[in-house]
Amino acid sequence: MWAHSPSKVTGRWHSLADHVRSTSRLARRFADVFGAGDLAAALGLVHDAGKAACAWQNKLVVVSATGDRVDINHKNLGAVLVRDRALAAAMAVLGHHGGLKHVQDLAGLSFKPDDGNTLKRFFDEVPEARALAEGPSLLPEAWGESMLLGEMGIRLVFSALVDADHLDTGAHADGLAQPRVAPPADMAKLVRRFEANRAVLLRGRGGSDVDDVRAALYDDVVRRASGEPGVYRLPAPTGSGKTMTAAGFALHHAARHGKARVVVAVPFTTITEQNAGVYRRLLGADMVLEHHSNAELDERRLRLAAENWDAPFVVTTTVQLFDSLFGRKPARSRKLHRLANAVVVLDEVQALPVPLLVPILDALRVLSRHFGTTVLLASATQPSFEHLAVWKSLDIQPLVDDPVELFARLKRVRYEWQLDPQPTLDDIAAQICDERQALAIVNTVAHARTLYRLVAQRRPGAEVVHLSTRMCPRHRERTLTRIRRLLKGKKPVLVVSTQLVEAGVDLDFPVVFRALAPAESLQQAAGRANREGKLPDKGRVVVFDAEDAPVPEFYRAGVGKTRGLFGEGRDPDDPVALEEYYRRLYTGLNVDEARRGAVIQANREELDFRAVADGPHVAGVGSARDRKLAFRMIDEDPVTVIVTTWGKQGHAAGLLSELRAEERSAGALLRELRGYMVPLPRSVASSAQVRALCRPVVAGHDELWEWCGDYDAQVGLDEGEIAKETVW
Template sequence: MSVLACTPSGVESNENEDLCLWAHSENEKGDMHGLVEHLRAVAALAAEFAGVFGAASLAWWLGMVHDLGKAAEGWQERLLALCGTRGSVGIDHKAAGARFAVERLGLWRFAMAVQGHHGGLESPVLLHGFLTSPDRDRSAEEQSIGRLSALVPELRDPTPPQWPAWARSDPLAGEMLLRMVFSALVDADYLDTQAHFRPGEASATMSVGMRELLSRYEDARGKQLANRPASAMDGFRSQVYDDCLRAAELPPGFFRLAAPTGVGKTIAAGGFALHHAVRHGMRRVVVAVPFLSVTDQNAKVYRDWLDADGSSRVVLEHHTAVNVESGPGGRWQRLAAENWDAEFIVTTTVQLFESLHSRTPSRMRKLHRLARSVIVLDEVQAIPVHVLEPVLLALRQLVEHFGVTVLLASATQPEFWHLPVVDGIEPVPVVSEPERLYDTLKRVRYRWWTTPKPTLAEVAAEAAVRSRALVVVNTTDHARAVLTGWQASTSSADVRHLSTRMCSRHRLDTLDEIRALLAGPGDVLVVSTQLVEAGVDLDFPVVYRAIAPAESMLQAAGRCNREGCLGHAGGLVVLFDPVEIGCPPSYAVPLHETRKAFGPSAGKAELDDLNAFATYSAAVYSSLNPTERGQAVVDARREWDCPRVTDLFRMIDDQSVPVLVDYRPTGDQQARDRADRVVAAIRRGRTPRPHELRHLQPFLASMPRTRALRDDRAVPLIGDLHVWNGRYDPHHGIDLDPKEH
């Protein structure tokens, strides 16, 4: 019986032949998916994706052999037997292609992409064990190769592919190339399979073009300047924006946007990114921010400017708190979120860097889209120090080998450029004279309240005397204590609370309420943990900040007199050292260096001394050894040990667990109903799909893991997700008061 390829409709290409090879079962039209057709389509698409970074030949071969094992007689018989059942074949089809890649193409490490194109990248050791296992059916693998070689001439006498020289000499660079070609392969595989089963979803993307986006952006900025009331900050904002446009003309690389809060860094960074992309032919802009509240805020700004009428699929907002299937353009949002096939993306630093260090196809499909893009890292000082080395290494590799430009934006620029992982890199300063700008824009004065140390009750009482004040503390318990003090007082002020004891939707709703209150005439008191510090556009005349690392205190000061409207005296920032002890463990080293460098004592600097801050920041990173900066992740990458990389790389401290709470947003009952339906399905024993879990994200708060495990009000639901059956307070969220029992 001879072998042949088959047309997409399932009609044999030669009526004298009597055997077809299939890749997938019939679609809704009843058409089978030809194997050779699938392999060639995936190879071509993967080569197109990887050609952006010089690896087209490598990706083409990985695409051509990835499903080679499906040609085996046993696999084909099983597929046909399952037609119409949606059942899984259950026979390995990865080994034949992986073996071909190793033995006939010399791709002994890149064959990991073939082995892992369904389950995820493994390691060279595990690949060797996989191919040499006594359980392998070598005869079926050889049969597959032989059958397809009869149909695909390239398989008969293959020419090993070429790939960039920089990936051959450096194991770490080669490992990053593996990640990128794996991304190209699995995205191409998914897209071609999707085109067979759901052809209507195959063309969800619409390119607007960077020039058109830039035109829209500049038009929107001009209209905003023309229509809004004048501000004392306008001249400085224009200066920073103009500096960004000048820097955008420079060659791709690392850039630093250092400017005080309130000068429009979000707008300026977007302008830099779009102008730079147009100037250098780059494909997309990716804006990554550390906190969900900032992601939501920034995405709205960019969407309003780039897609004001909602007619185009332009700005993709991809993070865990977004329900990507609801609202206008929901289907496109869902599809684009899977592989970032969009021209302007707003995401979180967690989503970006955990994807770069992941091993699974679903997380890594998007990575090849980063090539030739502009990545804006907003609030870059928030990168956790325990992953600093792998993050900096990944950024360096993207810039040096994948045509990426990285813009680091922050009012408190970290000084980590002396570390070996970024040796030799000198980022280009975007703002021409940052010291003069900071000196000119001193909008606050500082008062240190450290001797004697005040209690939280005393801080709350003094703040309550003010008509408007923001108090920022280091722990959720401290925030609750301040709120309780205000609620017990006779003050007529509106009081609000922000912390991770509130679910993300509750926090976003509360921020909207605070902005509305600040726009009115009444008194407003707000207490928050540090989540309010980065990029949240609140403006108070007085800010109280518990002693914390210098960058956190400076970020809090950025919420004071943000618009510069308080005259010569400026705003007041009170830095207090509370009697009550408590702060995140990550504060230990930077807080020690802060106490050494800043304070009211003789010989110590004022908090806004830029030179002192640079010295302090460098000292913080130097005081940490490579292990504390995440060197173990880099070592695992050097060995191409992908499971170990993923296990070690955790941007968020896993000492907390997500807790689903009973928060009911005003005016959006549908969102809550969707979440409740997912919970009901889980309780009936059904495993939720990823898009269903996203319905839960707006209603998740966090609790310390140890506390959740011993509190019977936190009931396990699935994995480490718990449901909070205790009281959820409308002001402060999860009520951990033991008296509730």
């Protein structure tokens, strides 16, 4: 009896008994980490029981020659078989191909007339499965404490099952005797490597007063890594070495407490790329997995690790992390079991979307209390999450005893406020042009283009540089390299950017101009001024409210609270004032009871995984779902356009031609093309003006387009007036 058609490598069929036993063993191994090994093993053993049906076996033989799918349901039988013992977790079997749906789907299942014969055939092949139908509950007793705890448990055991299933199936396809699973990481060895390479790196820096503060902060924080697993807070000012300090704490904590891995999640791919580079230098390229939309993973080993995070040190985005955590599809969910017994570092935690804070914080609470996950919140602008009901019972451990004193020691800027009377963007351009080196950060793509052109017109021939995500990743990388080279050489350079440079991007200017924004953005922008503290006087941060560049709608609540708390003599890098800012912001936005978060939490409690990921049904509109009430880190799914007119002559165009001609693996080609991709908000991409400048890469595929319009060598893709309030 077979589970899969012959391997193209070996020509051998995949035995059904071998497959379910191997899946069971792997699933147990993964779920033992969080106390659900027996449950996962049972799910693994029965997940393909329906494949024992004569009709399924006969169809497999037919399609093995054509490559078509069998397309006969094989999931229901296993789910019914273990339903009485696995309870709601039997949903994992039901969804191991199509994804988790609603617990009510289990109630509607029953044995079909032919199932008795199929079960007999299955038990003849896998006799140990017969015992799974009867006995006590397989659910860990603790999961009954609350529905939200049980829901998270189902997500993790589903993850263990689908990862085990994919690994064993992949091993068969590749002609391997055993699935690819990395051995447990030696965290103590990683700590030694990290510390040795850090020492070499620091010796090459030369030293400064700021470096002395960074070293003292690092030593103090790492000493606290022996503390018990839980939730920790690192309120480190910008430029204080937070990236390295957070990693040092996480690695030492993991080594001390037997944690399996470190997962660092940051809000923007620009920071992910930068941080991953730092970590690779400190830990070695073989130890660090960089997983986000722009990462180019050429080796099969790395691609597999990205699917299931089977690596000791993972650098990813918060979008990837939380969309996976609240997703329902196997491809996204495979990695989730790796969060159990891990250290999760949330860098720039202030960037988490406010409407989703309650489900995010609740998930982190459950992971920390029940699944052995240590959470580290790292940011210069620490949100006051403890003011929210969902975290009031949590004991958050501070890693800095006196943040006010630390911020005062590292205060390297003075703020200037130009709010009333309001300047124009041309006024700001004139001030920028008076500087030798300056960075201006504005709130939207349109404002960035306008201000860049105003500065460039005033300083023809000067080094005036633009940055936004309308530039493809390779263009941005080259531009950032150019900026860093000019700064290092003390050459003149004027940069106009969206906020993509704000959090964690290592740039150091004597003066920063920042369009009025919420307090956390102002402080992050200030971190790009006098970053190394080498100016004889403090760096300058000029906050302006241009009359012809209004604050976008989605910033107005934060800006309102910022205006009320900060201004002349009241700087946004005061930790006490920031705590009050967040308290007022969360109260004003009624975060605890905000509808979107409340609906997501209610659907989680009802074990309606589809409603969480895709939104609840819209009453009276058939199968339509309200996507505005779904868990999505990015509200509007972007449409990707591929730019073929930038970079090495004809390179991207050639790759695109290969993709259309199906000359090579689509996955490999798309990975090579990532450096030429620009994401556009759907509202922008769907406009007639933009569609007229695009053509589909593949007929009928509405998510990927070729950009046929102009691509400006300075500002990238310019769709004009259509997207005035696009942030990045």
